[in-house]
Amino acid sequence: MDWIEFPSLSRENMLTIKKTIDGSFKEFTRAYGDLIDKFFDPLQDFLVLLERLLITSPWPVVLAFFAAVVFLMSRKVSITIGTVVALSLIGVFGLWEDTMRTIAMVTVCTMLAIVLGIPIGIFMARSDRVQRLVNPILDLMQTMPSFVYLIPVVMIFGIGKVPGLIAVVIYAIPPMIRLTNLGIRLVDQDVLEAADAFGSSGSQKLMNVQLPLALPTIMAGINQCIMMSLSMVVVASMIGVKGLGQEVLNAINNQYLTAGVLSGLAIVSIAIIFDRATQAYGKRLQKHSEVVHG
Template identity: 50%
Template sequence: MFPESLNFSIRKPINHFVDMLVTNYGSTFRAISDAILQVLLLIEGVLRGTPWWVVIIAFMVLAWLGTRRVVLTIGVGIMLLVVGMLGLWDQTMQTLALMTMATLISVVIGIPLGILAAKFRSVQRIILPVLDVMQTMPSFVYLIPALMLFGLGKVPAVLATIIYAVPPLIRLTDLGIRQVDHEVVEASTAFGGSPMRILFGTELPLAMPTIMAGLNQTIMMALSMVVVASMIGARGLGETVLNGIQTLDVGKGLEAGIGIVILAIVLDRITQGFGKPRRFK
């Protein structure tokens, strides 16, 4: 048995820190919450208010632009049609809005941090352990402070999703820029390119396939959080799965699960397509 005299707890200082944040910066967190919620509701309103057939056509256009594959493009339309026929269209649009918001914020955070990590080794040394914690810490753990700071609803669900989903984008942005051929960078420098011009004109375009792979993983991980997010007030397919669990309705849970799988396949194929050279088939 481990000696009790060597035991220590970090519970009290962490709880005190979170209480201090709520007490002293509650208005700031409310302002952030309101801003995120307004944008999220706007995205959700657009998706839910757009005719279903327009949404399907839009996804088919994206699939065609990303892959140039006729069969895949038609398959995307058929899969989304199945979602609607299962009676899950509205829930799917809610889930898509949550994912879109989380992905946009992840891109705003992840790509700049990935660039900094690639450019400065000291930043990389700090970021990598933090990313390890973010990816390995159970999602329920950071749901608790998110609830305390932002309350129940869509906003803490978005933030919890970001924490879980942003690490792959940071890691692969860092990796993609580091893998750019040094001779290409040296040639750009020799022609008088400034660091910013080299970054945006040479390094980022060459690293784009790797960055898109990171974005793909971020979207997939965000989608895997939909059921957890439903436990703190997020709507959508995750809520339907949760209701199926609570009522032991296997069919209801399976239908929502199929909707999640279809959405994952559609988004995965589209983002993979944009990360690869375009081919006509």
């Protein structure tokens, strides 16, 4: 019975549509690929500089730096000691250089996600229309398989650091935007009315009231952004991003169980360090906010 079959385009029509879209995108990459590539050159230079700095600096200096940053954020000796032990074990097992590459990549991706995500989250919080427009895009970004991001990015930029960085940012930025929007919208209306009563302008109210009170929620967004960036490093290794993800990929291709497990544990260790430090810092901000505005 023909009516049972779902009506669909013919194979010839589908091929024509696919060829038209693919051809148009290829023409776009040929025409503007070099221009787009040059636009991202400063970002690549910064990533290379940070990566080189972490790799070439003496390991005791780098270890002390990370321990100091973690302690300043968490103010907990236990988390700081755990950081030193984890990074020391990573170095002992010969994964120091790959770990520094991965940390550099995650750091730049997180910074880029913060620079792009917070303004978008602010616009969403200040306009319901913008929120209705952006939310479906964020849903698409979060549900789209991560491998799909690689196709257009590689077609434009080829293989290397920049396409991997862009793919990671696309995957990791949605929680940054969502939680910035949520944090600003959750600010108590009584506090906003008090700011209006004192004659605060819109920008003053945003900078001096809304953003400081939303900071703990924004920190949660940064935490999630870091975690999702780390989860994407293995996928990004498929397009030439060096680091722990590439070690995991090599272990899969060559069936090296030990190398794969060690690289995976190194990624987990970095994730735990970042997670504990940012969570502790977020809790400190929340307590400070409750004391000041409670």
